[in-house]
Each structure stands twice: as C-alpha cells, then as structure tokens.
Amino acid sequence: MKKVLGNKKAVALFVLPALIIYAIFVMLPVLWSFYYSLYSGSPGLKWEFVGLKNYSRLLVDKNFIKALTVNLKYISVVTIGQVSLGLALALMFKFWLRRCKSFVRTLIFFPVVLPTVAVGQLFNKIYEIQPNYGLLNSFLEGIGLEQLVQPWLGQSSTALWCLCIMDIWVAMGFYSVIFYGALLNIPDDIIEAARIDGSGSWNMFRRILLPLLRPMVVTCFVFSFSGTVKMFESALALTKGGPAGSTKSLSMYMYDVSFTYGKVGYGSVIAIVIFLICIVGSFLINRFDTKD
Amino acid sequence: MSLAMATSMLASAAMAEEAETEVESEVETEYNGEFAGEDPQLEKKIKILTIWAEDNDNGILLNKICEDYKNNVNPNFDWEYEMVAADNLQQKIATLAASDDLPDFFAYEAGTPLTVLIEADKVVNISEELERIGITDYVNAGAIELMKGLSGTEDVYDLPLGLNVEGFWYNKELFEQAGCEAPETWEEFEEVLAKLYEADIQPLTTGGSDKWPATRLVNAYAVRTAGNDVMTKAANGEIDYTDEALVAAADKIAEWAEKGYFGEGITTVDANTAGSMLMSGKAAIFYNGSWFTQNLTDETQNLAGEDGIGFFNIPVVDEEISSATSYSMNCGNILCLDKGKYDDATAWFLKYYCENMGDLAMTELGSVKGYTYTVEAEDMDDYTKLVLEEIDKSTEGFAWWEAKMSSEVSKTAQENVQALLNGEMTGEEYMQSIQDAHDMSEF
Numbered sequence: 001m002k003k004v005l006g007n008k009k010a011v012a013l014f015v016l017p018a019l020i021i022y023a024i025f026v027m028l029p030v031l032w033s034f035y036y037s038l039y040s041g042s043p044g045l046k047w048e049f050v051g052l053k054n055y056s057r058l059l060v061d062k063n064f065i066k067a068l069t070v071n072l073k074y075i076s077v078v079t080i081g082q083v084s085l086g087l088a089l090a091l092m093f094k095f096w097l098r099r100c101k102s103f104v105r106t107l108i109f110f111p112v113v114l115p116t117v118a119v120g121q122l123f124n125k126i127y128e129i130q131p132n133y134g135l136l137n138s139f140l141e142g143i144g145l146e147q148l149v150q151p152w153l154g155q156s157s158t159a160l161w162c163l164c165i166m167d168i169w170v171a172m173g174f175y176s177v178i179f180y181g182a183l184l185n186i187p188d189d190i191i192e193a194a195r196i197d198g199s200g201s202w203n204m205f206r207r208i209l210l211p212l213l214r215p216m217v218v219t220c221f222v223f224s225f226s227g228t229v230k231m232f233e234s235a236l237a238l239t240k241g242g243p244a245g246s247t248k249s250l251s252m253y254m255y256d257v258s259f260t261y262g263k264v265g266y267g268s269v270i271a272i273v274i275f276l277i278c279i280v281g282s283f284l285i286n287r288f289d290t291k292d
Numbered sequence: 293m294s295l296a297m298a299t300s301m302l303a304s305a306a307m308a309e310e311a312e313t314e315v316e317s318e319v320e321t322e323y324n325g326e327f328a329g330e331d332p333q334l335e336k337k338i339k340i341l342t343i344w345a346e347d348n349d350n351g352i353l354l355n356k357i358c359e360d361y362k363n364n365v366n367p368n369f370d371w372e373y374e375m376v377a378a379d380n381l382q383q384k385i386a387t388l389a390a391s392d393d394l395p396d397f398f399a400y401e402a403g404t405p406l407t408v409l410i411e412a413d414k415v416v417n418i419s420e421e422l423e424r425i426g427i428t429d430y431v432n433a434g435a436i437e438l439m440k441g442l443s444g445t446e447d448v449y450d451l452p453l454g455l456n457v458e459g460f461w462y463n464k465e466l467f468e469q470a471g472c473e474a475p476e477t478w479e480e481f482e483e484v485l486a487k488l489y490e491a492d493i494q495p496l497t498t499g500g501s502d503k504w505p506a507t508r509l510v511n512a513y514a515v516r517t518a519g520n521d522v523m524t525k526a527a528n529g530e531i532d533y534t535d536e537a538l539v540a541a542a543d544k545i546a547e548w549a550e551k552g553y554f555g556e557g558i559t560t561v562d563a564n565t566a567g568s569m570l571m572s573g574k575a576a577i578f579y580n581g582s583w584f585t586q587n588l589t590d591e592t593q594n595l596a597g598e599d600g601i602g603f604f605n606i607p608v609v610d611e612e613i614s615s616a617t618s619y620s621m622n623c624g625n626i627l628c629l630d631k632g633k634y635d636d637a638t639a640w641f642l643k644y645y646c647e648n649m650g651d652l653a654m655t656e657l658g659s660v661k662g663y664t665y666t667v668e669a670e671d672m673d674d675y676t677k678l679v680l681e682e683i684d685k686s687t688e689g690f691a692w693w694e695a696k697m698s699s700e701v702s703k704t705a706q707e708n709v710q711a712l713l714n715g716e717m718t719g720e721e722y723m724q725s726i727q728d729a730h731d732m733s734e735f
Contacts, residue, residue: 043390046412061732063704129557131569151557154500155714242501243559244711259383261700261733262408 030275036268043264054269064270066245067253074164074231074249079224081168086175086220091205093176094183105180109173120237123166127152156246159239163247167234171227175220182216183209218289225281229274250274327425327643335368336637338396343378343625349586350399350453351375353653353661361644369641382699389414394630396638402442402450402626403695409628410449416629419447422646425639430646435623435662438689452662454624456581457682458508459605463596466493466576474604476616478516481607485553488576495553497575499563500713503706504694506545508579510709511620511693514541516609520618520690527696533727534720543719546712559710571596582679583624589658589673603678619682621689623662704729
C-alpha cells in the first residue's frame with residue numbers, strides 16, 4: 001500500500017477522475033459565473049462587457065443589502081433552532097421518553113419527507129387571517145387573546161419569524177435522529193459513572209454529553225448552515241418573499257435579478273457572494289471542530 | 293446558476309439546429325406568396341408556449357383553434373402546446389431568445405418586456421404581416437392602438453389575447469343594505485366607502501398577496517388626479533415618481549388601509565380569494581378587469597347570482613384631467629410570433645387564427661379577445677353584455693400602474709405596495725422606493 005501511495009502516478013490515477021468531475025461541476029460554474037459577472041444584460045440579448053461595474057453596484061444596492069440581512073437573520077435563527085431543538089428532542093428520546101419511542105420519533109421525523117409546497121400551504125392555513133381565521137388566530141381568539149390576533153404573514157415584523165418557525169419544525173426531526181444515533185454510541189458506563197459521582201442533569205449534559213457529541217454538533221451545524229444559506233423554496237411557498245421583500249433571500253434576489261430583470265451579469269455577482277458566504281460560514285463552523 | 297444556464301443553452305442550441313433543419317425543409321415546399329383563395333395545406337408543426345393549462349382560459353382557445361384548423365382546413369398542420377408558470381415566462385423567453393430558439397407562438401407581456409424583444413429583432417412585425425395577408429380588419433382597431441401605445445412603436449408586434457376594461461365590481465345586495473348607489477365621482481366613492489364601513493360591511497377587498505391588484509388602486513387615483521398619461525410621463529422622466537400627485541395617490545390607498553376598509557391582513561389575500569369574498573358577500577367592492585366575468589358566469593363560484601354583481605368605472609375627480617369615459621384598458625397577456633421560424637405555412641395559420649378567434653372566444657368563453665366577431669348579443673350572458681357596454685362607452689384608454697416600468701422597477705412597485713397597505717411605508721416612501729429602483733435600473 002505504502003509503495004502504491006508513494007507512486008505519484010498511481011495517486012494521480014486515483015485522484016484525477018474525482019478531480020475532473022469536481023472541476024467540471026463545481027469549479028467551472030464558479031469560474032463561469034465570474035466571467036458572466038463582468039458583463040451586463042442577458043447572453044444573446046444586450047450582452048456587453050462592463051468590467052467591475054456590477055461589483056460596484058453591489059455596494060449601493062439597497063435590495064441586495066436587505067436580502068443579505070434577511071438571509072443572515074434567517075441563517076442564525078434557523079440553524080440554531082434546528083440544531084438545538086434536534087439535540088433537545090434526541091435527549092428526550094434517550095433519557096425521558098419511556099413509551100412509544102418509535103412512534104414519537106416517526107411523528108417528529110415525518111415533516112422531513114413532506115414536500116415544501118405542501119408544508120407552505122399547511123402553514124399558510126395556520127397563520128391565515130382572511131377570509132377566515134387560521135388555526136393560530138382562532139386559538140388566540142378562543143383563549144381570549146384577541147389583541148394578539150394579527151396577519152402573521154402579512155406584515156414585515158412577523159413574516160420572517162413565521163417562516164423560521166416553519167423551517168425549524170420541518171427539519172428538527174432530521175437532526176434529532178442524527179443526535180439520537182450519536183447518543184446511542186456513548187457508552188452507558190460513562191453516564192452511569194457520572195451519575196454515581198453525583199452529576200446533575202445539566203452538569204452531565206455540559207461536561208460529558210456535549211463534549212462527546214461535539215463532532216456531531218459541528219456536522220449538524222454544517223448541514224443546517226448549507227441548507228439555510230440557500231433559503232429559497234420554503235420562502236417562496238409560504239410568502240413568495242413578501243411582504244415588501246421582508247422574506248426575500250439572496251437566492252431569491254439573485255433569481256429575480258438574473259431571470260426576471262434579465263441582468264445575468266449582476267445576478268452572477270450575487271451568486272458569487274452566496275458562494276463566498278458558504279465558504280466563510282463552513283470555515284467558521286469547522287474551526288470549532290479543530291479547536292481541541 | 294451558470295451551470296443551469298449553460299446546460300439549457302446547450303440543449304436549446306441543439307434544438308435550434310434541429311428546428312433550423314426543419315424550417316429549411318419547409319422552405320422547400322414554400323407557397324407562391326399569395327394569401328387569397330384556398331389554404332395550400334402546407335406542412336407545418338408549430339410550437340406554442342403559454343401560461344395557461346390546455347383546459348383553462350386562453351389554453352382552451354389556442355388548442356381549439358389549432359384543432360379546428362387541422363380538422364377543417366389543413367390536415368398537414370400540427371402543433372405542440374407547452375405551458376409555463378406565469379412567474380417563469382419572462383425567464384423562459386429570455387433564455388430561449390438568447391439561444392435563438394423561441395417557439396413559433398408564445399404568450400408574453402406587453403410593455404417594456406416586449407420592447408426588449410422588438411429591439412433585439414426577435415419577433416414578427418404583426419402590422420406588416422396583417423397587411424400582407426390581408427386580415428387587418430379582423431383585429432380590433434382599439435386593441436391595435438392599445439398595443440402600439442404600450443410598446444411605443446408605430447407598428448404592432450403582438451396579437452391581443454383579450455380586450456379588457458378594468459374597474460370596480462360591486463356586490464349589489466351589500467350596496468342596498470348600506471343604502472349606496474354606484475358612485476360616479478371620487479367624492480361619492482369616498483362617501484360610499486364610509487357608508488359601507490359604518491354599516492359593518494367590509495368596503496373593499498384586493499389581491500394583496502398577488503400585489504398587482506393593489507397597485508391598480510394607486511393607479512386609479514393617480515390617473516384621475518394627474519391625467520391618463522401620468523405614468524408614461526414618469527417612465528420617460530418628464531416627472532419624478534415622487535411627484536406630488538403620485539405620492540397623494542399612494543397616500544390615498546394607505547389611508548383606506550389605515551381606516552380598515554380592506555379588513556385585516558389584506559396582504560395575505562390573493563386575487564381569487566378577493567373575488568370570492570365579493571361574490572359571497574364578504575366584501576362590497578373589488579377592483580378587477582373584465583376577465584373576471586369568467587368567474588361571475590360560473591354559478592358554482594358566483595353566489596351573488598346572475599344579477600348580483602355590478603360594475604362602475606373608476607370615479608372621476610376632474611373631468612378635464614381624466615374623463616368618465618376614459619377606462620383602464622389592456623389586451624391581457626399578448627401573443628408573439630418568433631421571427632426566425634415564421635414562414636408562409638405559419639402565415640396561413642395566422643390568417644385562420646385572426647379570422648376565427650373572435651367568434652371562437654365568444655362561443656367558448658363568452659369573452660372578447662380583441663378580434664372581430666359575428667356572435668349576436670342575445671346569445672351572450674348578462675355579464676359579457678355588461679362588459680361590452682362598458683367597452684362601447686370608452687373614448688380613451690390608459691394603461692396599468694407598471695405598464696411602462698422596467699421589470700426591476702415594476703417588481704419594486706409591486707412588492708412595496710404591501711408595505712404601503714400595512715402602514716410600514718408612507719406614500720412618499722413608497723414612491724421614493726420606486727424612484728430609487730428606476731435610478732438603479734439605469735446603473
């Protein structure tokens with residue numbers, strides 16, 4: 001084996017096929033996007049070289065700043081929500097739930113397999129206010145909290161948080177299953193020993209379970225981050241990016257700019273920004289893993 | 293994104309090559325160029341791209357007319373029908389245009405989007421073709437003028453798929469309950485709204501989540517206070533979008549929303565729901581176009597019945613600025629023909645299409661599509677008659693709020709109207725956001 005790996009030609013032979021595929025499907029589109037970003041208009045229709053003008057536009061584009069802010073808020077809330085609630089559910093499966101474990105796990109995992117459009121419609125009905133009150137507003141009215149009845153999806157102040165709640169609900173089951181698997185891998189004698197030493201629940205979680213789960217937590221954060229940075233279909237299904245762009249993400253803005261406004265060059269600049277956010281975000285999350 | 297574009301362009305380039313070969317082979321069987329007498333039954337397969345399902349609205353008509361042409365006139369004719377979501381239409385057409393593979397016939401949007409295709413020389417000059425084929429009289433002159441106005445050209449480059457007037461539809465029973473009559477002046481209109489509200493009836497509804505029905509309301513007041521061409525002036529830069537009259541129009545809608553005339557959470561209501569609310573008596577007034585008759589004539593939808601819904605034009609503020617016989621008019625989504633694939637076989641089909649579309653639309657859907665028709669008035673339902681009467685009254689037309697805006701400005705105008713309805717933006721802020729988008733689009 002050592003002899004084979006010492007042979008540079010053999011290494012190249014193993015690596016090259018994957019490298020070529022990676023280059024074609026990952027690097028080439030990125031480079032192509034960069035090439036597009038130097039042009040204005042759509043290829044074939046008013047396609048002109050403009051140099052770095054598209055990049056300078058980025059700095060003064062209020063809609064870009066707004067979409068970036070929405071995206072960052074969404075990433076922070078949804079990533080933390082999905083991973084922390086997933087972890088909490090896994091702990092519940094392991095230490096608290098005695099009966100119907102499989103049933104509850106299936107129930108919580110169920111939203112993961114639902115199509116996004118169906119989930120969007122479901123939550124649309126939950127948050128509805130006209131022509132009839134949806135589940136949430138009816139409930140608030142029913143318990144005498146009429147003052148809290150409001151158009152949850154119809155106002156900028158609440159629409160994004162409603163979307164976050166929906167996406168946390170959808171994915172937390174997925175993370176709970178991953179964490180549950182990791183918890184099962186922790187030997188019972190470690191937990192037992194901690195209990196004998198008088199460790200309480202919080203201490204056991206902080207000093208024993210969390211350090212042992214750290215690689216899995218980092219992995220889940222990377223998964224969740226890469227899912228949320230793309231934020232597109234759930235926002236489209238629930239709010240269509242509204243009201244007034246309050247749930248419009250960078251991907252949605254990129255789509256509008258490229259395909260609705262016909263400015264593929266400027267859309268490519270936004271695509272590059274999303275690519276950079278992915279790289280920087282993944283790098284920061286991975287730093288937690290390499291600390292020890 | 294570039295990967296997706298590259299793949300689609302490569303695929304369409306290959307298809308374009310294929311289509312080119314097809315076109316070449318068809319040119320061999322080219323007709324001598326005369327369009328009188330019998331159809332020469334040239335062999336042709338056309339591709340139609342629209343935003344309607346085959347069993348819905350214009351989808352029914354386009355498929356039926358192709359079927360009739362094949363069965364009754366040209367057995368060598370065939371067609372392929374493709375539907376794309378309305379939101380994706382511009383993107384799809386832009387990609388196909390970029391790869392020289394536009395379908396033979398395709399639905400598109402009048403105004404600025406079409407102007408881009410005209411400037412790129414991608415679409416057939418319809419005026420010239422109607423003249424050459426000798427069918428100019430079959431297309432409604434009013435529709436032609438409207439389309440010319442929207443694209444800002446001397447010739448017309450699109451075919452109408454509607455001849456619509458827009459205005460306020462109202463629930464007669466609710467009006468009666470509140471002791472109101474259809475208003476003619478804006479002052480009366482405001483009184484009606486106040487009366488309805490006092491009678492515990494929701495005065496207005498609109499498709500706030502679809503956005504365009506809400507911007508139509510801003511347009512209504514803007515046109516009546518500043519003239520029929522106010523939005524054209526703003527688009528041309530003669531006035532700013534932050535002009536006092538336009539700000540006042542935006543403020544008017546914000547004021548109605550604040551007073552509660554739209555009920556709660558109007559930005560979550562789509563146009564279909566708003567229409568249902570009017571027909572089921574949950575709201576009294578709904579601004580919409582004459583295409584709404586399709587819902588009104590459907591007994592299962594229209595709970596108000598055959599005579600339950602009335603129509604009034606946008607009330608007048610000052611007759612000298614914008615008269616009571618000026619209507620917001622449009623030709624719906626329009627139909628364009630790809631210049632690259634256009635040949636004599638398509639021209640013969642176009643001839644049949646223009647000659648028969650008027651009657652077909654009347655008999656199948658009871659709607660006016662911008663072509664001449666021979667169907668008698670007594671065969672029509674009451675709502676269609678009502679629309680025709682309104683069209684007859686019109687002496688001047690004006691376009692909708694976003695007609696002259698680029699897609700970028702239009703998107704901003706539509707998105708931010710929700711903030712205006714929610715009270716998150718003032719009229720001035722709303723118009724400033726449109727002005728900013730206008731400035732930015734020229735960056």
